[in-house]
Amino acid sequence: MSSVKEIEVREGVDRETVEKVAALSGKYKHGWETEIETEYAPKGLNTDIVRLISEKNGEPAWMTEWRLQAFARWQTMTEPKWAMVNYPEIDFQDQYYYARPKSMMQKPKSLDEVDPKLLATYAKLGIPLKEQMILAGVDGAEDMPSEGRKVAVDAVFDSVSVGTTFKEELKKAGVIFCAISEAIREYPDLVKKYLGSVVPVTDNYYATLNSAVFSDGSFVYIPPGVRCPMELSTYFRINAENTGQFERTLIIADKGSFVSYLEGCTAPKRDQAQLHAAVVEIVIEEDAEVKYSTVQNWYPGDENGKGGIYNFVTKRADCRGDRAKVMWTQVETGSAVTWKYPSCILRGEASQGEFYSIAITNNMQQADTGTKMVHLGANTRSRIVSKGISAGQAQNTYRGLVSMHPKAKNSRNYTQCDSLLIGDKCGAHTVPYIEVKNNSSRVEHEATTSKVDDDQMFYCLSRGIGEEEAVALIVNGFCKEVLQALPMEFAMEAQQLVAISLEGSVG
């Protein structure tokens, strides 16, 4: 805590807030490593590696070809430099693109056959790979009544999926939930139809790289009219050194279906930065709804910026059908560098996109994150609530696009971005792009760095509520807006992670 006291804290910033932020950064509790024999593909990146990954996953020829085309394309691309993040040049040849525990050479047929070391790893992370009624990651969940909610988990360890729980039960409901490597073999038609249809192979530098070398990830298909009987979750763990993790997630919500999907991730403490470049594609058909929640807790590096994960992620949801709905919720606390913009393509008429985000950066962390709301269909709606908290020497940027196309008549967007700075060495930035191409739509964007809405304040004061109390009320209400958007399983963890009072945002 000594470092906390060195920070010059301005009046009004709650000491508790500062301490909690510091406590969070000082104690990365998932920084341990699992000692397990690991099999690596040779270091470096070339067509042989791409073929090797494809072969390890037992992929059909069309998939290998798809990867090779992506790789050829990637070689012609240059790394994007527009984000407000700085990091040393990445040597793409100086790392491993495939690492799997030796015990996974023969894919276990059931969870019982999985290497106990792996099971222990997930148990330690609070994600027991057992089909039991349990709230993942919640202390004291053992005491929950036995009819507690179920969460199916797909656990990805370095480059492979270790196992998926509740598969059979989900199958009864018609839901497919499995590793994407398995889906490519078992459900090629579905994969062929949707893979790359939301994030094209050529989309951006990291997405193209991912298309070439992704090793595993999760696949979800919810058939028409099905409300997924339990929450689905994928837990990503990077363990091997010097290895990039490239996972690919594909979620398809067919007409009238619903699914809530959770994603968590951690990595050991290492001095060397590691690359994580994921792609998440979500297809949402007519009247379907997907909730996608992330608690991103990759190793952020130490106080001096040594080590940590470079998190370059492309996430996009395509609301193809009318009245389709997607909700992204993210709590970003980890990673040395974050470059992530979960986006919504609102193609279907009256489709809806929501984005709720809390991004906390401390020490030398850098986050450039936000969303894109692309309104293509009429009567589409979107809402963006983003809160950035910056401490230490961290840089936190909200970058977003709201685009109303000419045909998106009567559409609506509301954006609110708030930033809080703790200490005078950090930075908070807002880079919104607003493009309105019809006049029946309304777009509102507000961003503040410190103030509570004057109207709300005036309302409270005029009702006889004291200033301090009014501020607490308003700010609490605001933070909750994001936290409450999380499913219960994550809300607990997120609150532990965030556990921050935003009272200091009043100057």
Next chain:
Amino acid sequence: MALPKLKADATEARLAPLSLPQGGAAWAEAARHDALNRVGAMGLPARRDEYWRYTNPADLLSPQAPRAALFVSDELPPFDAVDRLKVVFVDGVIDPAQSDDLTLAGLEITTLADALSQDAHWSREVFGQLEARGQKPVERAFAALNTAFAAEGVVIRAMGKAAKPVSLIYRRSTETADALMHHVIRVESGADLSVLENGPAAARLNTVMEVDVADGGAFHHVRTQGRDRERRAATHIFARVGEGATYKSFTLTVNGALTRNETVIEILGDDAVAHVAGACLGDGADFNHDDTVFITHDALRCESRQVFKKVLKNGATGIFQGKILVKPGAQKTDGYQISQSLLLDDDSQFLAKPELEIYADDVACSHGSTSGAIDETALFYLRSRGVPEKEAVDLLTLAFLAEAMDEIEDQALADDLRGRLVAWLRRRH
């Protein structure tokens, strides 16, 4: 780093017909060469440059100015009723015959050519210097081009309170006039100066105004960019604001095929105030109006305002790129930025990028941006009170622009421009 070939070629093509002005003192020649080197190093903007994502610079890049029909107006020019010192430029060249005698108590006024020919002129501390400072972090190559090649302009130094405003009046006589003008202004400590600008200027206009406001100085700027339909303009203001100083600028734009107004303000002294505002009425698919503002706070307790309102119809495009940069240590900064558009029909568009970049924790910075159609409820209210629809729309349009118009401090000028707005709105119907 070498420029991409396309960019290098485009830059070379634009520079080919230009030649460096002769007759400058050694320092002026050096400043022009430095500017030319800046242009060479950064290259002129291209369509894919981030800073030009919403405005196509093609018409500013062509070696010759695109032809623009002369605009004949039957109304009195703005500021005609105001007591002022007139400096008239025709096709970007100063015309002493039409201008007033350049003497006024409290001021020192001369032409750019004259100032730059003197060995020890005060303007050497400003000319090309503020423009060069304004090239980081965002490049403004057209401004550097202006510094290198502009031979015309005024150089004003205010040493006390100017008795009346200096009015720069731009006239144009040909359909192809391609004007480069560079004005240098220094407001000394405690001095107070107002500068007015109006008139069609040229078929294509590139201006740079460097404004150095010393501690406790005050600078007011009111500009109209008139109804001249086909002209193209890229204007740049680079201001440096000292302790306790005031900088205020307002621009009213109506029509014009292309307008790119860049304002770069660096607040270096504590307790200073900088306001930039603009109102624009755009009509027609050939209308493209771009306000690009960059305000840097590098001192304590300073206030900045960016207030931009655009009314667009018949396919007009309005653009706002605004930024507030608060440097480390610039505590107690109060920065506010609002950009709004009123889209009167479905074909018009508003593109905005309102940015904040903040490195100090005790600041109050906010921005807002909205876009939408006229408020149906308000319209219905006025109609139900017997106001004809067109008039009701005009009323609501004026109300929408009011916040920007209110930034004009001088009431006589504000009333003049308000009256003009009403007239312009009426004659369109």
